[in-house]
Amino acid sequence: xxxxxxxxxxxxxxxxxxxxxxxxxxxxxxxxxxxxxxxxxxxxxxxxxxxxxxxxxxxxxxxxxxxxxxxxxxxxxxxxxxxxxxxxxxxxxxxxxxxxxxxxxxxxxxxxxxxxxxxxxxxxxxxxxxxxxxxxxxxxxxxxxxxxxxxxxxxxxxxxxxxxxxxxxxxxxxxxxxxxxxxxxxxxxxxxxxxxxxxxxxxxxxxxxxxxxxxxxxxxxxxxxxxxxxxxxxxxxxxxxxxxxxxxxxxxxxxxxxxxxxxxxxxxxxxxxxxxxxxx
Amino acid sequence: xxxxxxxxxxxxxxxxxxxxxxxxxxxxxxxxxxxxxxxxxxxxxxxxxxxxxxxxxxxxxxxxxxxxxxxxxxxxxxxxxxxxxxxxxxxxxxxxxxxxxxxxxxxxxxxxxxxxxxxxxxxxxxxxxxxxxxxxxxxxxxxxxxxxxxxxxxxxxxxxxxxxxxxxxxxxxxxxxxxxxxxxxxxxxxxx
Numbered sequence: 001x002x003x004x005x006x007x008x009x010x011x012x013x014x015x016x017x018x019x020x021x022x023x024x025x026x027x028x029x030x031x032x033x034x035x036x037x038x039x040x041x042x043x044x045x046x047x048x049x050x051x052x053x054x055x056x057x058x059x060x061x062x063x064x065x066x067x068x069x070x071x072x073x074x075x076x077x078x079x080x081x082x083x084x085x086x087x088x089x090x091x092x093x094x095x096x097x098x099x100x101x102x103x104x105x106x107x108x109x110x111x112x113x114x115x116x117x118x119x120x121x122x123x124x125x126x127x128x129x130x131x132x133x134x135x136x137x138x139x140x141x142x143x144x145x146x147x148x149x150x151x152x153x154x155x156x157x158x159x160x161x162x163x164x165x166x167x168x169x170x171x172x173x174x175x176x177x178x179x180x181x182x183x184x185x186x187x188x189x190x191x192x193x194x195x196x197x198x199x200x201x202x203x204x205x206x207x208x209x210x211x212x213x214x215x216x217x218x219x220x221x222x223x224x225x226x227x228x229x230x231x232x233x234x235x236x237x238x239x240x241x242x243x244x245x246x247x248x249x250x251x252x253x254x255x256x257x258x259x260x261x262x263x264x265x266x267x268x269x270x271x272x273x274x275x276x277x278x279x280x
Numbered sequence: 281x282x283x284x285x286x287x288x289x290x291x292x293x294x295x296x297x298x299x300x301x302x303x304x305x306x307x308x309x310x311x312x313x314x315x316x317x318x319x320x321x322x323x324x325x326x327x328x329x330x331x332x333x334x335x336x337x338x339x340x341x342x343x344x345x346x347x348x349x350x351x352x353x354x355x356x357x358x359x360x361x362x363x364x365x366x367x368x369x370x371x372x373x374x375x376x377x378x379x380x381x382x383x384x385x386x387x388x389x390x391x392x393x394x395x396x397x398x399x400x401x402x403x404x405x406x407x408x409x410x411x412x413x414x415x416x417x418x419x420x421x422x423x424x425x426x427x428x429x430x431x432x433x434x435x436x437x438x439x440x441x442x443x444x445x446x447x448x449x450x451x452x453x454x455x456x457x458x459x460x461x462x463x464x465x466x467x468x469x470x471x472x
Contacts, residue, residue: 014339
């Protein structure tokens, strides 16, 4: 027999034996994996933002199949992804309303008093740990942009006056910024909510007045003037029952400091500004 | 017996497979970021190394040499090692899913790990007996594990230290690996 044929035969036999061996092992140590997990993981956006409450997209996909977690938690993917997952699972679509993050502090460099000039590490947590932040208001935005850095979708940017600005077209409502803020300034609101107090201060009126010109002083005028009784004062801040709110904007008009804000108009104003900026 | 001990000491320290022979440096830098996965990798490497060395030795001695096909040893060895790594992967996925996930891409990379193949070839080049092959492969794998775990331990400490931005991550790991290599060269003088 020529050496060439021997070589081919030997290598072929070796390969065949090994593959047979592997095949048996694969059968013996078979791990059952639901093929739907991979399909769903592919459908999810893959940003691993954590908005669903799981460590990442593949974790959430696993939870949907194994723990019967509702498939509508992917805020980043939105309705399309939910529908696609539902069609794989064979369940009816139940959509959650889209949420948008709002920066609940308007005390920028001009409107809020500062106690000193902070020149430390450029991080909100560092500023609060070391000095408590430069602003006199201990509830307000520190303005160093930890939320901006945390946003996986580039929806946040630092405004000119030291308060982050939300790009509502980009915001998916994943809540990464909410987690990243040491003072809970970014809050998630349903996209249809019409008014909200853009202030986080639980301090009393006198205190707020002394440190910020646009803070909520907790006077409760909005609650009294609301024709639908949709506003309730809790701990010096108004809380809005969005089911009752009819969008009359009475609270916005009557607010003495301008802490209550018309969210729908803010969005359109922002968009107009963006368009102008783009055009320019 | 003395020979075996000498062989082990040489393979672990003086001729450390990672730091003196520079074989298998991919996982050395890649998996040494935390101690847990380094230990897992060490276990996998030890297992695959010993098993593949023994089997490749048998394949070489009982199949390739009698048929005068020694020139095919590279192909045959790679085939055997690839199948073995696949086997380890299948078993790990079933028995220790957490370890399987933490090893990630490095487990399939053992397939083409220079250390595994290098040891297999060294065994037949140096005309080891089966017993010598066994001892030598265990010793080289222990040398690999030792260096890998030491580096992982050092790199875990780095997370506590203040390292200049420029050196963070791989640069400082490579410098450390280089210094470790110098230290291990010190063992070369043993016995002379």
